[in-house]
Amino acid sequence: MSYESSSYKEKKVISIGTVKDLTGLSVRQIRYYEERNLIFPARTEKGTRKYSFSDVEMLMSIADKREDGVQTHEIRKELKKAQEQIQKEKLRDTMIRGQLNAHFNMIKR
Known part of the structure; x- marks a missing residue:
């Protein structure tokens, strides 16, 4: 898969509330994974976090690994x-x- 065909996945447009709904993680967990330098959301001028589809996939992967004790x-x-x-x-x-x-x-x- 080329980068061009997946570039929409990299756009940081999703709010933390939507990420919470998509992943089943709490806002606290999502912020914790950011603090641990596992994900890197963009910030708007007002400081609001924005995530990409790739970030959502990464969070789901992280959650699975954490459930396995990693x-x-x-x-x-x-x-x-x-x-x-x-x-x-x-x-x-x-x-x-x-x-x-x-x-x-x-x-x-």
Whole structure:
């Protein structure tokens, strides 16, 4: 799945009340996961938290892991490792595109 096809999932447009309804988590739990640096909502000018569909999915995943007894610091380590892997893959893709462009004189991105 390309980033372009999933970009709507990254838009921070959902209020904390709606996230609460979608996930079944309490507002306190959602804020706790933010404090533990597991999710990163955007803030409006007035300080209101806004979440994305990806944040909602992440919160549901976190809640499942917590139910299984996984500690938040362990979840954070998993998330960091996954982010590092994504960055490596993006770098690899960029390098391959650059090599193809150099070899075939392609300009397409």
